[in-house]
Amino acid sequence: MAETALNDTRAPLGITELRAGNWRLALLVAVIVMTVSIIALPGEISFWVSLAAVLFVGLSIVINAWGNSPGPLLVAPALALLVVMNIFPLMWSFGLSFFKFRVNRLAPPKFTGLSNYEKILTDPTVWDRLQTTAIVVVLTVTTQMVVGFLLALLFEREFPLRRVLLMLVLTPMMLSFVAVGAFFRFYYEPTFGLLSQAVRVFTGEVFILQATPAGAMAGIVIADAWMWSPFVMLLVVAGLVSVPKYLYEAAEIDRASWWRKFRTITFPYIRSLLLLALLFRTIEAFKLFDIVFLITDGGPGTSTETIAVYVYRLGFQAFRTSQASALSYILLFVVIVLTNLYLYFARQRDAQV
Amino acid sequence: MRHLSISVQLLGTAAVIAVLGVASAPVLAQEEVTLRIAVPDWPPTRIMKQLADEFYVAPSGKKVTLEPDFIPWPNFQDRLSASLTSGEQRYNMAVSDSQWLGQFVEGGYYKKLNDIIDADPELQAIFADLNPNLVDAYSTYPYKSDNFYGFPQMPDVLISYYRSDIFCDEGEAAAFEGEYGYALPCTPEDFGNSDWEMMRDFGEFFQRSAGEMLAGEELTDDFFGIAYQAGKGYDFSTMQINGFLWQNGAGIWDETNQPNAQTLGVVNSPDAVTAFEKYLSLLEYMPPVVKTGGMDIFKIDELFREGKVGWIMQWIGFAESAITPDISRVADTVAFARAPGTRKADGSLDRTANIGGQPFVLTTWNDEETEREAIDFVKWWLSKETQIRFAQAGGQSGLQSVYTSPEYGTYRPWNDAFGPSLDWQRDVWHVPEFMELLTQQQEEFDKAITGQVTAKEALDAIAVFQDELLRESDRIQ
Structure with missing residues (x-):
């Protein structure tokens, strides 16, 4: 040969x-x-x-x-590691998604073409979980954008203890998901929890937030927004401080209203950063797993089970390995589309600056 | 090239000589064998490690060390299956939930033990001494077949934990009798004769708000009469609901009768609906967390130790923590009794319940020597002497010769409730689809527990799902 x-x-x-x-x-x-x-x-x-x-x-x-060419040789170990740890498993699971295979059975993989994809896309459970995910994404991202934006308006100004408070506000972002999940679980707990005890002072009754699907969803949204609103704030503050001061001074002279100043000066400067925050948080919220798993475990029933939790159940509880791979690739595709949108806007921002 | 190949040859020869030299070196030190075992992190396995370190001497004369990986319960299934399926072959043995037998046997990870047992009279004697329900639950796959895969490590059953200070309070007893017309049980014998109707009464009677009196003291917080499993996670409602189903003449899919056993009309039979409704009807007397699907075994344990509940139905494995003063406010008032049952027409109680506890298993990749040492270790563990030590330290034994002895009840306050409960135990499915069946069922049960659907709707959904899944895997025809 x-x-x-x-x-x-x-x-x-x-x-x-x-x-x-x-x-x-x-x-x-x-x-x-x-x-x-x-x-x-x-x-x-x-x-x-x-x-x-x-x-x-x-x-x-x-x-x-x-x-x-010794240059490329220097990055070779990093590349080799990337291939071994990331690219190879990724390709492997992509391959698996075209086979019928369960990792906990002895039967060898059997080629079935696109049937896993067909099964996933026609499964009403998948669509139900995607709907739940969409609700989570819309609610949590909106909350984060609004709260983050308001926080940014607050922290844009100079006031006593601003730096200390800023640091405190940023803390949730630095915590691990597990810590936040465990914290909110206790916080919402009806017997010992702080929330229930606080409500009780006024109503005399314990407050069971997670007793209804809507309440459980609110619990997740609040926890996620608590953790990630500071991230939106950080980006928006960066945009706000980049607005040249003379523009505001000129507007003062013209006696422009607050709204007018915001619409014509502030907003154009922070628009692209807001979009970045929006897309970044959308991608992350789409993949939301940890907080849901820890606070509600998808309950009550399956009312807060996001698609990421469902992939976990499919892959590691039902051991439908190849189906879980197929669903993961469909999700990866969605995330890639979102990421490309993000890159597109990032480039636009570069062009503007 | 030629130089290279010569040097490679030389190197290879040198390596071969080196390996041979090491292998043939005289063995001077005592040979060491390490048995690596995946275990859940809780008292029964901690005690096992302690006893093994202290007392185990391998009959082979080798120095055998038990090296457990203590894995927290909530992650245990994930971690064990990740290790087994990845092919890392890390463990020689594992302590496995009985329901996982099917999936890990089918995966080729758990070793079939029939040949080993057939060739070993000592093991046969042990099996003859074990309670047959434990052998079925912990050893067989398919369930109740003659294929053996496991040995009991820690047998566990659901029993009653109750507060003797409130159930034996004279004032409460008088008030209760006046209201319900029968005496409030106080001793473990009386309490162990309770049925579910009585549990409802206890729940209703002892539900008090902060500021009210309980056993002569003013409550600073709400108090609840009863609590049992109604959690969404893992099997934290199924284990309790199965008992209700069986006691009311309903059933779950019968894997011992494949492929004829059905789910439609069985899982959602009228008896099953009645049983499940009965289970749901008691939830209103439980602490409010039950409305969130968060009433799992850990929450029950916490609520009871915090003194918020009068009675719970819980695994024996948690009893040690209930009597430990450092972590339990009720350490000196807790009492234990047999779990309640369903009263039959003749006045006797049907106490059928879902078994807990775990077997040992051996993995398939052990060499002959390790396998022999593992079997010797199991034999030591299931010897009468070790089992008595284990029970004295807080564990349980499935050997009839041990748990029926009069001293057994003196080791721990809950031991009297253990032995008689064993005859009523049954197990959930052992098939590889276990996790899928369980997860869907837990979700549907949770919908009913949190009031989103009725008992019938939940059971209908479960029956349909199980029918589809089990037909897909040829278990129903």
Whole structure:
């Protein structure tokens, strides 16, 4: 097989050269060896043969780069780690999404084409969870934008203890999800919880926030907004302080109203940052798992079960591995679309500045 | 190239010599074997480690060390399945919930023990001495078949924990009798003869608001008569509801009768609806957290130790914490009795309940030596001597020769409630679809518990889902 490569005169320059650093030849040999071993040898042996072939190509690339381009060599370990820890599992699970496979069964994966995707997209449960997710996204992002914006207007001005208060307001953002989840769980608890005790002072009755689907949803939204409104505030404050002071001074001279100043001076400066905050928080809220899992576990019933919690249940409780992979890729696609929107707006902001 | 290949050859030869040299070196020190085991982090496994370190001497003469990974309960299933399915082959043994047998046997992770038991008279003697309900629940897959996969590590059952200070208070007793026409039970014998109608009365009678009096003292906080499992997580309502179903003549999908057993008309039969309604009707007498789907075994434990509830139905595994003064306000007033049941026409009680507790299992990748040591360890654990030590330290034994002995009741205050309960135990499904069946059922139960649907609607939804799932996996035809 190597001979074919050697005689192939149309190959890129130097591919026929039998040198340790000729990575193109090494790659060609590796692909052929891997294909043959996967077809001809049992899985356990072909796995190791393939691994050896990959290492062989890697070694060849390193030898090639050693003399002439040491720069890329410096980032090579990071790239290798990325491939091993991220890219490879990602491709692997993508492959799995076209098979029928459960990680807790002995049966080997069976190719089923797009049937997992079909199953997922026609499953009413998935659509129900997506609806719940959409409600969570709309409510929590709106709350965060409003609260974050108001906080930013407050912290834009100079006042005593501003720096200390700013630091305190930013704290929730720094906490771990688990800490926030556990905290709010206790906070909402009807017997011992602070919220119930506080309401009781006025009503004389315990307050059970999570007894209804709407209450449970409110609980999640409040917790998530408490954690992430400061993030919106941070971005908006950055926008507000970048507005040149002379514009306001000029507007003062023209005796422009507060609303007019805001609409024509402030808003254009912070618009793109607001959009960034909006998109960033939308992407994050779309993936919301931790807080839901900890505070309501998706309940009451399934009324607050987001799509991320459902993927977890599908993958790690029902062990429908390949179906969970397919659903994850559908979600990844949605997130990629959102991310591209984000990048688009980020570029617009750059162009403006 | 030639130089390279010569040097590689030389290197290879050197390596082979080195390996052979090490392997043939005379063994001078005592041979060491480590048994790595995944266990949930709670007293029964902590006690096991302690006893193993202190007393276990391997019959082979080797130095055998038990090395448990103590994993918190809420993460236990995730962590164990992650380890098993990843192929890391980390554990030689595991303490596994009985319901997971199916999925991990089908995955090829748990070792079938029939050949080992057949070849070992000592193990056969142990199995003959074990309560048969425990063998079915902890060892068999499919449930109640002759395929054995596990040995009991800690048998557990649901029992009554109650506050003797309020149930034995004379003033309360007189008021109760005046209102309901029968005496408030005080001793464990009397309390253990309670039925669900009486539990309703206790719930109603002892529900008091802050400022009211309870057993001669003014309450600073609301007080509730009763509490049992009604949580959305894991199996924190199913374990209680199953008891109600069985006691009322209803059932769950019968995996021992595949593929003929049905779910439609069984899971949602009229008896099942009545049983589930009965279960739901008692919730109004429980602390308000029950309305959120948060009444799991940990919450019940917390509420009881904080002195907010008069009676709970709880696993024996939690009893030790209820009598520990550092963490329990009711340590000196708690008493234990057999769980309530459903009164039959002849006046006797049906006490059928869902079993708790866990078996040991062996993983499939152990070499012969490790496997022998693991079996020897299990035999030591299930020996009468060790089982008595375990029970004295706060564990439970499934050996009939141990738990029926008169001394057994003296080891711990709840032990008298344990032995007689064993004969009433049944288990939930062992099939690989267990988690899927459970999760959906828990969600539907939770909808009914939180008042979103009726008992019938919940059971109908469960029956339909189970029918689809089990047909898909050829378990119903």
